[in-house]
Amino acid sequence: MVSQTRYVDSVFKKISKNTYNYSIKNLDTLKLDFYEPIEDSLIAKPLFLYVHGGGFSSGSRNDLGTVKMLESIAKKGYAVASIDYRLLPKDVIFGCDYKGAEKIKTFSKAAEDVIDALTFLVNYKDDFYIDQTKIILSGTSAGAESILNLVYNKDELVLPNYEKYKHIKISAVVSISGAVLNPSLITTSNSVPGVFFHGVIDKVVPYNEASHRSCKATDKGYLPLYGSKKITESISSFNTSNILISYKDKGHDLSKIPSADFFDITFKFIKKVVIDNEFYQAQITQ
Incomplete structure:
Protein backbone atom coordinates (compact mmCIF):
# COMPACT_ATOMS: atom_id res chain seq x y z
CA MET A 1 0.00 0.00 0.00
CA VAL A 2 1.37 3.41 -1.00
CA SER A 3 1.53 5.84 1.90
CA GLN A 4 -0.20 9.19 1.47
CA THR A 5 1.19 12.57 2.42
CA ARG A 6 -0.96 15.29 3.93
CA TYR A 7 -1.01 18.50 1.86
CA VAL A 8 -0.06 16.56 -1.30
CA ASP A 9 -2.46 13.61 -1.50
CA SER A 10 -6.17 13.24 -0.78
CA VAL A 11 -5.95 11.98 2.79
CA PHE A 12 -9.56 12.74 3.71
CA LYS A 13 -12.66 11.23 2.10
CA LYS A 14 -15.28 13.79 3.12
CA ILE A 15 -15.35 17.55 3.40
CA SER A 16 -17.86 20.11 4.61
CA LYS A 17 -18.82 23.33 2.87
CA ASN A 18 -20.45 26.42 4.40
CA THR A 19 -21.18 29.88 3.03
CA TYR A 20 -20.59 33.16 4.88
CA ASN A 21 -21.11 36.86 4.19
CA TYR A 22 -17.70 38.45 4.66
CA SER A 23 -18.34 42.04 3.58
CA ILE A 24 -21.00 44.44 2.31
CA LYS A 25 -19.89 47.04 -0.27
CA ASN A 26 -22.75 49.34 -1.20
CA LEU A 27 -25.27 47.02 -2.88
CA ASP A 28 -22.89 44.06 -3.03
CA THR A 29 -23.07 41.43 -0.31
CA LEU A 30 -19.85 39.50 -0.77
CA LYS A 31 -19.84 35.83 0.16
CA LEU A 32 -17.25 33.13 0.57
CA ASP A 33 -17.55 29.37 0.54
CA PHE A 34 -15.44 27.62 3.16
CA TYR A 35 -14.37 24.01 2.74
CA GLU A 36 -12.67 21.82 5.33
CA PRO A 37 -12.02 18.11 5.82
CA ILE A 38 -14.37 16.24 8.11
CA GLU A 39 -12.94 14.42 11.14
CA ASP A 40 -9.62 16.27 10.98
CA SER A 41 -7.89 16.51 14.36
CA LEU A 42 -5.55 19.32 13.27
CA ILE A 43 -6.78 22.57 14.83
CA ALA A 44 -4.65 24.96 12.74
CA LYS A 45 -4.66 24.22 9.01
CA PRO A 46 -2.99 26.15 6.18
CA LEU A 47 -5.49 28.38 4.38
CA PHE A 48 -5.82 28.14 0.59
CA LEU A 49 -7.90 31.05 -0.73
CA TYR A 50 -9.02 31.02 -4.37
CA VAL A 51 -10.13 33.98 -6.52
CA HIS A 52 -11.97 33.09 -9.74
CA GLY A 53 -11.35 34.54 -13.19
CA GLY A 54 -13.74 36.05 -15.71
CA GLY A 55 -12.31 39.36 -16.91
CA PHE A 56 -13.77 41.23 -13.91
CA SER A 57 -17.19 40.91 -15.50
CA SER A 58 -18.15 37.27 -15.03
CA GLY A 59 -17.16 34.09 -13.24
CA SER A 60 -18.33 32.57 -10.00
CA LYS A 75 -9.28 16.61 0.98
CA LYS A 76 -5.52 17.18 1.09
CA GLY A 77 -5.90 18.72 4.56
CA TYR A 78 -6.25 22.43 3.85
CA ALA A 79 -8.80 24.96 5.00
CA VAL A 80 -10.09 26.32 1.68
CA ALA A 81 -12.05 29.44 0.76
CA SER A 82 -13.50 30.66 -2.54
CA ILE A 83 -14.68 34.25 -2.63
CA ASP A 84 -16.95 36.70 -4.42
CA TYR A 85 -15.45 40.05 -5.36
CA ARG A 86 -16.90 43.16 -6.96
CA LEU A 87 -17.39 42.83 -10.71
CA LEU A 88 -17.98 45.45 -13.37
CA PRO A 89 -21.52 46.31 -14.47
CA LYS A 90 -22.97 43.95 -17.07
CA ASP A 91 -22.67 46.51 -19.88
CA VAL A 92 -18.95 47.26 -19.27
CA ILE A 93 -16.26 45.36 -21.19
CA PHE A 94 -12.80 45.24 -19.61
CA GLY A 95 -11.09 45.80 -22.96
CA CYS A 96 -9.25 48.35 -25.04
CA ASP A 97 -12.04 50.96 -24.75
CA TYR A 98 -12.02 50.82 -20.95
CA LYS A 99 -9.59 53.44 -19.62
CA GLY A 100 -6.31 52.20 -18.18
CA ALA A 101 -6.80 54.23 -14.99
CA GLU A 102 -10.20 52.60 -14.51
CA LYS A 103 -8.62 49.18 -14.97
CA ILE A 104 -6.27 49.93 -12.07
CA LYS A 105 -9.26 50.95 -9.93
CA THR A 106 -10.89 47.63 -10.82
CA PHE A 107 -7.74 45.76 -9.76
CA SER A 108 -7.79 47.76 -6.54
CA LYS A 109 -11.40 46.93 -5.66
CA ALA A 110 -10.83 43.23 -6.22
CA ALA A 111 -7.63 43.28 -4.17
CA GLU A 112 -9.44 45.11 -1.37
CA ASP A 113 -12.12 42.41 -1.39
CA VAL A 114 -9.47 39.68 -1.19
CA ILE A 115 -7.85 41.27 1.84
CA ASP A 116 -11.25 41.82 3.48
CA ALA A 117 -12.05 38.12 3.02
CA LEU A 118 -8.71 37.21 4.55
CA THR A 119 -9.33 39.57 7.46
CA PHE A 120 -12.70 37.95 8.10
CA LEU A 121 -11.18 34.47 8.10
CA VAL A 122 -8.20 35.42 10.27
CA ASN A 123 -10.41 37.26 12.76
CA TYR A 124 -12.28 33.97 13.25
CA LYS A 125 -9.25 31.72 12.82
CA ASP A 126 -10.05 29.67 15.92
CA ASP A 127 -13.55 28.94 14.63
CA PHE A 128 -12.25 28.07 11.15
CA TYR A 129 -9.20 26.15 12.47
CA ILE A 130 -6.82 28.26 10.38
CA ASP A 131 -3.08 28.66 10.79
CA GLN A 132 -2.67 32.35 9.94
CA THR A 133 1.09 31.88 9.44
CA LYS A 134 0.42 29.69 6.40
CA ILE A 135 -1.82 31.53 3.93
CA ILE A 136 -1.73 30.66 0.23
CA LEU A 137 -3.49 32.93 -2.28
CA SER A 138 -4.51 31.50 -5.63
CA GLY A 139 -6.23 32.98 -8.64
CA THR A 140 -7.01 32.50 -12.30
CA SER A 141 -6.75 35.31 -14.90
CA ALA A 142 -8.52 38.32 -13.32
CA GLY A 143 -8.34 36.56 -9.97
CA ALA A 144 -4.61 36.03 -10.44
CA GLU A 145 -4.12 39.71 -11.32
CA SER A 146 -5.98 40.61 -8.12
CA ILE A 147 -3.83 38.50 -5.81
CA LEU A 148 -0.52 39.24 -7.54
CA ASN A 149 -0.98 43.01 -7.48
CA LEU A 150 -2.09 42.81 -3.84
CA VAL A 151 1.05 40.87 -2.85
CA TYR A 152 3.70 42.39 -5.12
CA ASN A 153 2.28 45.77 -6.20
CA LYS A 154 0.07 47.12 -3.43
CA ASP A 155 1.65 50.57 -3.82
CA GLU A 156 0.19 50.76 -7.35
CA LEU A 157 -3.30 50.10 -6.01
CA VAL A 158 -5.82 52.28 -4.22
CA LEU A 159 -6.34 50.40 -0.97
CA PRO A 160 -8.11 52.42 1.75
CA ASN A 161 -6.88 51.91 5.30
CA TYR A 162 -4.28 49.37 4.24
CA GLU A 163 -2.57 49.75 7.61
CA LYS A 164 -5.36 47.77 9.27
CA TYR A 165 -4.43 44.76 7.13
CA LYS A 166 -0.74 44.70 8.03
CA HIS A 167 -1.17 41.70 10.32
CA ILE A 168 -2.12 39.57 7.30
CA LYS A 169 0.97 37.80 5.95
CA ILE A 170 0.95 35.76 2.75
CA SER A 171 3.11 32.62 2.58
CA ALA A 172 2.77 31.83 -1.13
CA VAL A 173 0.82 32.56 -4.29
CA VAL A 174 -0.45 30.23 -7.01
CA SER A 175 -1.19 32.03 -10.27
CA ILE A 176 -2.76 30.85 -13.51
CA SER A 177 -2.37 33.43 -16.31
CA GLY A 178 -1.72 36.40 -14.02
CA ALA A 179 0.31 39.61 -14.17
CA VAL A 180 1.37 42.70 -12.21
CA LEU A 181 1.42 46.39 -13.00
CA ASN A 182 5.05 47.10 -12.07
CA PRO A 183 7.68 44.40 -11.42
CA SER A 184 10.16 46.97 -10.11
CA LEU A 185 8.00 47.18 -6.96
CA ILE A 186 8.88 43.59 -6.10
CA THR A 187 11.47 43.81 -3.33
CA THR A 188 13.10 41.54 -0.81
CA SER A 189 10.37 42.41 1.70
CA ASN A 190 7.42 41.40 -0.50
CA SER A 191 9.05 38.71 -2.62
CA VAL A 192 6.62 35.94 -1.71
CA PRO A 193 7.19 32.39 -3.06
CA GLY A 194 4.92 31.29 -5.88
CA VAL A 195 3.83 28.82 -8.52
CA PHE A 196 3.11 30.41 -11.91
CA PHE A 197 1.30 28.73 -14.82
CA HIS A 198 1.19 30.69 -18.07
CA GLY A 199 0.71 30.20 -21.80
CA VAL A 200 3.61 31.69 -23.74
CA ILE A 201 1.36 33.02 -26.54
CA ASP A 202 -1.24 34.58 -24.23
CA LYS A 203 -2.65 37.71 -25.94
CA VAL A 204 -4.92 38.73 -23.05
CA VAL A 205 -2.59 38.68 -20.05
CA PRO A 206 1.03 38.69 -21.25
CA TYR A 207 3.41 35.88 -20.41
CA ASN A 208 6.36 38.31 -20.27
CA GLU A 209 5.54 41.97 -20.88
CA ALA A 210 2.98 43.57 -23.18
CA SER A 211 -0.22 45.58 -23.01
CA HIS A 212 -3.37 44.15 -21.46
CA ARG A 213 -5.48 42.42 -24.14
CA SER A 214 -2.81 43.48 -26.67
CA CYS A 215 -4.27 47.02 -26.73
CA LYS A 216 -2.46 49.63 -28.81
CA ALA A 217 -0.73 52.59 -27.18
CA THR A 218 -3.36 54.86 -28.73
CA ASP A 219 -6.26 52.94 -27.15
CA LYS A 220 -8.00 54.30 -24.05
CA GLY A 221 -7.50 50.92 -22.42
CA TYR A 222 -3.77 50.69 -23.03
CA LEU A 223 -2.14 49.32 -19.88
CA PRO A 224 1.27 47.62 -19.74
CA LEU A 225 1.29 44.39 -17.75
CA TYR A 226 4.08 42.08 -16.69
CA GLY A 227 3.31 38.39 -16.56
CA SER A 228 4.67 35.24 -15.01
CA LYS A 229 8.01 35.29 -16.84
CA LYS A 230 8.84 38.79 -15.61
CA ILE A 231 7.53 38.13 -12.07
CA THR A 232 9.59 34.98 -11.60
CA GLU A 233 12.71 36.74 -12.88
CA SER A 234 12.18 39.39 -10.21
CA ILE A 235 11.52 37.08 -7.27
CA SER A 236 14.32 34.73 -8.32
CA SER A 237 16.74 37.66 -8.05
CA PHE A 238 15.88 37.76 -4.33
CA ASN A 239 16.51 34.00 -3.97
CA THR A 240 12.81 33.38 -3.42
CA SER A 241 11.37 29.92 -4.07
CA ASN A 242 9.25 29.70 -7.22
CA ILE A 243 8.25 27.53 -10.16
CA LEU A 244 7.41 28.85 -13.64
CA ILE A 245 5.42 26.42 -15.78
CA SER A 246 5.41 27.69 -19.38
CA TYR A 247 3.05 26.23 -21.99
CA LYS A 248 4.68 27.09 -25.30
CA ASP A 249 1.65 26.36 -27.50
CA LYS A 250 -1.07 27.80 -25.25
CA GLY A 251 -2.58 31.25 -24.88
CA HIS A 252 -5.17 32.51 -22.43
CA ASP A 253 -7.15 29.30 -22.85
CA LEU A 254 -4.74 27.93 -20.25
CA SER A 255 -6.84 29.73 -17.66
CA LYS A 256 -9.49 27.05 -18.11
CA ILE A 257 -7.37 24.50 -16.26
CA PRO A 258 -6.65 23.23 -13.46
CA SER A 259 -5.15 20.16 -14.99
CA ALA A 260 -3.28 17.24 -13.48
CA ASP A 261 -0.14 19.43 -13.73
CA PHE A 262 -1.74 22.00 -11.46
CA PHE A 263 -2.44 19.57 -8.63
CA ASP A 264 0.85 17.67 -8.84
CA ILE A 265 3.21 20.65 -9.14
CA THR A 266 1.36 23.08 -6.89
CA PHE A 267 0.89 20.94 -3.83
CA LYS A 268 4.34 19.39 -3.87
CA PHE A 269 5.69 22.95 -3.97
CA ILE A 270 3.48 24.10 -1.09
CA LYS A 271 4.49 21.10 1.01
CA LYS A 272 8.18 21.69 0.37
CA VAL A 273 8.27 25.50 0.63
CA VAL A 274 5.39 26.57 2.92
CA ILE A 275 5.07 23.55 5.20
CA ASP A 276 8.67 22.30 5.36
CA ASN A 277 10.39 25.70 4.84
CA GLU A 278 12.70 24.40 2.12
CA PHE A 279 14.14 26.35 -0.81
CA TYR A 280 13.13 25.39 -4.34
CA GLN A 281 13.30 26.99 -7.77
CA ALA A 282 12.46 25.44 -11.12
CA GLN A 283 11.33 26.21 -14.66
CA ILE A 284 9.23 23.73 -16.60
CA THR A 285 8.26 24.02 -20.27
CA GLN A 286 5.35 21.95 -21.53
Whole structure:
Protein backbone atom coordinates (compact mmCIF):
# COMPACT_ATOMS: atom_id res chain seq x y z
CA MET A 1 0.00 0.00 0.00
CA VAL A 2 1.37 3.41 -1.00
CA SER A 3 1.53 5.84 1.90
CA GLN A 4 -0.20 9.19 1.47
CA THR A 5 1.19 12.57 2.42
CA ARG A 6 -0.96 15.29 3.93
CA TYR A 7 -1.01 18.50 1.86
CA VAL A 8 -0.06 16.56 -1.30
CA ASP A 9 -2.46 13.61 -1.50
CA SER A 10 -6.17 13.24 -0.78
CA VAL A 11 -5.95 11.98 2.79
CA PHE A 12 -9.56 12.74 3.71
CA LYS A 13 -12.66 11.23 2.10
CA LYS A 14 -15.28 13.79 3.12
CA ILE A 15 -15.35 17.55 3.40
CA SER A 16 -17.86 20.11 4.61
CA LYS A 17 -18.82 23.33 2.87
CA ASN A 18 -20.45 26.42 4.40
CA THR A 19 -21.18 29.88 3.03
CA TYR A 20 -20.59 33.16 4.88
CA ASN A 21 -21.11 36.86 4.19
CA TYR A 22 -17.70 38.45 4.66
CA SER A 23 -18.34 42.04 3.58
CA ILE A 24 -21.00 44.44 2.31
CA LYS A 25 -19.89 47.04 -0.27
CA ASN A 26 -22.75 49.34 -1.20
CA LEU A 27 -25.27 47.02 -2.88
CA ASP A 28 -22.89 44.06 -3.03
CA THR A 29 -23.07 41.43 -0.31
CA LEU A 30 -19.85 39.50 -0.77
CA LYS A 31 -19.84 35.83 0.16
CA LEU A 32 -17.25 33.13 0.57
CA ASP A 33 -17.55 29.37 0.54
CA PHE A 34 -15.44 27.62 3.16
CA TYR A 35 -14.37 24.01 2.74
CA GLU A 36 -12.67 21.82 5.33
CA PRO A 37 -12.02 18.11 5.82
CA ILE A 38 -14.37 16.24 8.11
CA GLU A 39 -12.94 14.42 11.14
CA ASP A 40 -9.62 16.27 10.98
CA SER A 41 -7.89 16.51 14.36
CA LEU A 42 -5.55 19.32 13.27
CA ILE A 43 -6.78 22.57 14.83
CA ALA A 44 -4.65 24.96 12.74
CA LYS A 45 -4.66 24.22 9.01
CA PRO A 46 -2.99 26.15 6.18
CA LEU A 47 -5.49 28.38 4.38
CA PHE A 48 -5.82 28.14 0.59
CA LEU A 49 -7.90 31.05 -0.73
CA TYR A 50 -9.02 31.02 -4.37
CA VAL A 51 -10.13 33.98 -6.52
CA HIS A 52 -11.97 33.09 -9.74
CA GLY A 53 -11.35 34.54 -13.19
CA GLY A 54 -13.74 36.05 -15.71
CA GLY A 55 -12.31 39.36 -16.91
CA PHE A 56 -13.77 41.23 -13.91
CA SER A 57 -17.19 40.91 -15.50
CA SER A 58 -18.15 37.27 -15.03
CA GLY A 59 -17.16 34.09 -13.24
CA SER A 60 -18.33 32.57 -10.00
CA ARG A 61 -16.91 31.42 -6.69
CA ASN A 62 -19.01 28.26 -6.87
CA ASP A 63 -19.32 27.04 -10.45
CA LEU A 64 -19.12 23.29 -10.86
CA GLY A 65 -15.45 23.17 -11.87
CA THR A 66 -14.37 25.43 -9.01
CA VAL A 67 -16.31 23.42 -6.44
CA LYS A 68 -14.76 20.18 -7.66
CA MET A 69 -11.26 21.68 -7.55
CA LEU A 70 -11.65 23.11 -4.05
CA GLU A 71 -13.17 19.95 -2.66
CA SER A 72 -10.08 18.11 -3.92
CA ILE A 73 -7.80 20.63 -2.22
CA ALA A 74 -9.68 20.40 1.10
CA LYS A 75 -9.28 16.61 0.98
CA LYS A 76 -5.52 17.18 1.09
CA GLY A 77 -5.90 18.72 4.56
CA TYR A 78 -6.25 22.43 3.85
CA ALA A 79 -8.80 24.96 5.00
CA VAL A 80 -10.09 26.32 1.68
CA ALA A 81 -12.05 29.44 0.76
CA SER A 82 -13.50 30.66 -2.54
CA ILE A 83 -14.68 34.25 -2.63
CA ASP A 84 -16.95 36.70 -4.42
CA TYR A 85 -15.45 40.05 -5.36
CA ARG A 86 -16.90 43.16 -6.96
CA LEU A 87 -17.39 42.83 -10.71
CA LEU A 88 -17.98 45.45 -13.37
CA PRO A 89 -21.52 46.31 -14.47
CA LYS A 90 -22.97 43.95 -17.07
CA ASP A 91 -22.67 46.51 -19.88
CA VAL A 92 -18.95 47.26 -19.27
CA ILE A 93 -16.26 45.36 -21.19
CA PHE A 94 -12.80 45.24 -19.61
CA GLY A 95 -11.09 45.80 -22.96
CA CYS A 96 -9.25 48.35 -25.04
CA ASP A 97 -12.04 50.96 -24.75
CA TYR A 98 -12.02 50.82 -20.95
CA LYS A 99 -9.59 53.44 -19.62
CA GLY A 100 -6.31 52.20 -18.18
CA ALA A 101 -6.80 54.23 -14.99
CA GLU A 102 -10.20 52.60 -14.51
CA LYS A 103 -8.62 49.18 -14.97
CA ILE A 104 -6.27 49.93 -12.07
CA LYS A 105 -9.26 50.95 -9.93
CA THR A 106 -10.89 47.63 -10.82
CA PHE A 107 -7.74 45.76 -9.76
CA SER A 108 -7.79 47.76 -6.54
CA LYS A 109 -11.40 46.93 -5.66
CA ALA A 110 -10.83 43.23 -6.22
CA ALA A 111 -7.63 43.28 -4.17
CA GLU A 112 -9.44 45.11 -1.37
CA ASP A 113 -12.12 42.41 -1.39
CA VAL A 114 -9.47 39.68 -1.19
CA ILE A 115 -7.85 41.27 1.84
CA ASP A 116 -11.25 41.82 3.48
CA ALA A 117 -12.05 38.12 3.02
CA LEU A 118 -8.71 37.21 4.55
CA THR A 119 -9.33 39.57 7.46
CA PHE A 120 -12.70 37.95 8.10
CA LEU A 121 -11.18 34.47 8.10
CA VAL A 122 -8.20 35.42 10.27
CA ASN A 123 -10.41 37.26 12.76
CA TYR A 124 -12.28 33.97 13.25
CA LYS A 125 -9.25 31.72 12.82
CA ASP A 126 -10.05 29.67 15.92
CA ASP A 127 -13.55 28.94 14.63
CA PHE A 128 -12.25 28.07 11.15
CA TYR A 129 -9.20 26.15 12.47
CA ILE A 130 -6.82 28.26 10.38
CA ASP A 131 -3.08 28.66 10.79
CA GLN A 132 -2.67 32.35 9.94
CA THR A 133 1.09 31.88 9.44
CA LYS A 134 0.42 29.69 6.40
CA ILE A 135 -1.82 31.53 3.93
CA ILE A 136 -1.73 30.66 0.23
CA LEU A 137 -3.49 32.93 -2.28
CA SER A 138 -4.51 31.50 -5.63
CA GLY A 139 -6.23 32.98 -8.64
CA THR A 140 -7.01 32.50 -12.30
CA SER A 141 -6.75 35.31 -14.90
CA ALA A 142 -8.52 38.32 -13.32
CA GLY A 143 -8.34 36.56 -9.97
CA ALA A 144 -4.61 36.03 -10.44
CA GLU A 145 -4.12 39.71 -11.32
CA SER A 146 -5.98 40.61 -8.12
CA ILE A 147 -3.83 38.50 -5.81
CA LEU A 148 -0.52 39.24 -7.54
CA ASN A 149 -0.98 43.01 -7.48
CA LEU A 150 -2.09 42.81 -3.84
CA VAL A 151 1.05 40.87 -2.85
CA TYR A 152 3.70 42.39 -5.12
CA ASN A 153 2.28 45.77 -6.20
CA LYS A 154 0.07 47.12 -3.43
CA ASP A 155 1.65 50.57 -3.82
CA GLU A 156 0.19 50.76 -7.35
CA LEU A 157 -3.30 50.10 -6.01
CA VAL A 158 -5.82 52.28 -4.22
CA LEU A 159 -6.34 50.40 -0.97
CA PRO A 160 -8.11 52.42 1.75
CA ASN A 161 -6.88 51.91 5.30
CA TYR A 162 -4.28 49.37 4.24
CA GLU A 163 -2.57 49.75 7.61
CA LYS A 164 -5.36 47.77 9.27
CA TYR A 165 -4.43 44.76 7.13
CA LYS A 166 -0.74 44.70 8.03
CA HIS A 167 -1.17 41.70 10.32
CA ILE A 168 -2.12 39.57 7.30
CA LYS A 169 0.97 37.80 5.95
CA ILE A 170 0.95 35.76 2.75
CA SER A 171 3.11 32.62 2.58
CA ALA A 172 2.77 31.83 -1.13
CA VAL A 173 0.82 32.56 -4.29
CA VAL A 174 -0.45 30.23 -7.01
CA SER A 175 -1.19 32.03 -10.27
CA ILE A 176 -2.76 30.85 -13.51
CA SER A 177 -2.37 33.43 -16.31
CA GLY A 178 -1.72 36.40 -14.02
CA ALA A 179 0.31 39.61 -14.17
CA VAL A 180 1.37 42.70 -12.21
CA LEU A 181 1.42 46.39 -13.00
CA ASN A 182 5.05 47.10 -12.07
CA PRO A 183 7.68 44.40 -11.42
CA SER A 184 10.16 46.97 -10.11
CA LEU A 185 8.00 47.18 -6.96
CA ILE A 186 8.88 43.59 -6.10
CA THR A 187 11.47 43.81 -3.33
CA THR A 188 13.10 41.54 -0.81
CA SER A 189 10.37 42.41 1.70
CA ASN A 190 7.42 41.40 -0.50
CA SER A 191 9.05 38.71 -2.62
CA VAL A 192 6.62 35.94 -1.71
CA PRO A 193 7.19 32.39 -3.06
CA GLY A 194 4.92 31.29 -5.88
CA VAL A 195 3.83 28.82 -8.52
CA PHE A 196 3.11 30.41 -11.91
CA PHE A 197 1.30 28.73 -14.82
CA HIS A 198 1.19 30.69 -18.07
CA GLY A 199 0.71 30.20 -21.80
CA VAL A 200 3.61 31.69 -23.74
CA ILE A 201 1.36 33.02 -26.54
CA ASP A 202 -1.24 34.58 -24.23
CA LYS A 203 -2.65 37.71 -25.94
CA VAL A 204 -4.92 38.73 -23.05
CA VAL A 205 -2.59 38.68 -20.05
CA PRO A 206 1.03 38.69 -21.25
CA TYR A 207 3.41 35.88 -20.41
CA ASN A 208 6.36 38.31 -20.27
CA GLU A 209 5.54 41.97 -20.88
CA ALA A 210 2.98 43.57 -23.18
CA SER A 211 -0.22 45.58 -23.01
CA HIS A 212 -3.37 44.15 -21.46
CA ARG A 213 -5.48 42.42 -24.14
CA SER A 214 -2.81 43.48 -26.67
CA CYS A 215 -4.27 47.02 -26.73
CA LYS A 216 -2.46 49.63 -28.81
CA ALA A 217 -0.73 52.59 -27.18
CA THR A 218 -3.36 54.86 -28.73
CA ASP A 219 -6.26 52.94 -27.15
CA LYS A 220 -8.00 54.30 -24.05
CA GLY A 221 -7.50 50.92 -22.42
CA TYR A 222 -3.77 50.69 -23.03
CA LEU A 223 -2.14 49.32 -19.88
CA PRO A 224 1.27 47.62 -19.74
CA LEU A 225 1.29 44.39 -17.75
CA TYR A 226 4.08 42.08 -16.69
CA GLY A 227 3.31 38.39 -16.56
CA SER A 228 4.67 35.24 -15.01
CA LYS A 229 8.01 35.29 -16.84
CA LYS A 230 8.84 38.79 -15.61
CA ILE A 231 7.53 38.13 -12.07
CA THR A 232 9.59 34.98 -11.60
CA GLU A 233 12.71 36.74 -12.88
CA SER A 234 12.18 39.39 -10.21
CA ILE A 235 11.52 37.08 -7.27
CA SER A 236 14.32 34.73 -8.32
CA SER A 237 16.74 37.66 -8.05
CA PHE A 238 15.88 37.76 -4.33
CA ASN A 239 16.51 34.00 -3.97
CA THR A 240 12.81 33.38 -3.42
CA SER A 241 11.37 29.92 -4.07
CA ASN A 242 9.25 29.70 -7.22
CA ILE A 243 8.25 27.53 -10.16
CA LEU A 244 7.41 28.85 -13.64
CA ILE A 245 5.42 26.42 -15.78
CA SER A 246 5.41 27.69 -19.38
CA TYR A 247 3.05 26.23 -21.99
CA LYS A 248 4.68 27.09 -25.30
CA ASP A 249 1.65 26.36 -27.50
CA LYS A 250 -1.07 27.80 -25.25
CA GLY A 251 -2.58 31.25 -24.88
CA HIS A 252 -5.17 32.51 -22.43
CA ASP A 253 -7.15 29.30 -22.85
CA LEU A 254 -4.74 27.93 -20.25
CA SER A 255 -6.84 29.73 -17.66
CA LYS A 256 -9.49 27.05 -18.11
CA ILE A 257 -7.37 24.50 -16.26
CA PRO A 258 -6.65 23.23 -13.46
CA SER A 259 -5.15 20.16 -14.99
CA ALA A 260 -3.28 17.24 -13.48
CA ASP A 261 -0.14 19.43 -13.73
CA PHE A 262 -1.74 22.00 -11.46
CA PHE A 263 -2.44 19.57 -8.63
CA ASP A 264 0.85 17.67 -8.84
CA ILE A 265 3.21 20.65 -9.14
CA THR A 266 1.36 23.08 -6.89
CA PHE A 267 0.89 20.94 -3.83
CA LYS A 268 4.34 19.39 -3.87
CA PHE A 269 5.69 22.95 -3.97
CA ILE A 270 3.48 24.10 -1.09
CA LYS A 271 4.49 21.10 1.01
CA LYS A 272 8.18 21.69 0.37
CA VAL A 273 8.27 25.50 0.63
CA VAL A 274 5.39 26.57 2.92
CA ILE A 275 5.07 23.55 5.20
CA ASP A 276 8.67 22.30 5.36
CA ASN A 277 10.39 25.70 4.84
CA GLU A 278 12.70 24.40 2.12
CA PHE A 279 14.14 26.35 -0.81
CA TYR A 280 13.13 25.39 -4.34
CA GLN A 281 13.30 26.99 -7.77
CA ALA A 282 12.46 25.44 -11.12
CA GLN A 283 11.33 26.21 -14.66
CA ILE A 284 9.23 23.73 -16.60
CA THR A 285 8.26 24.02 -20.27
CA GLN A 286 5.35 21.95 -21.53
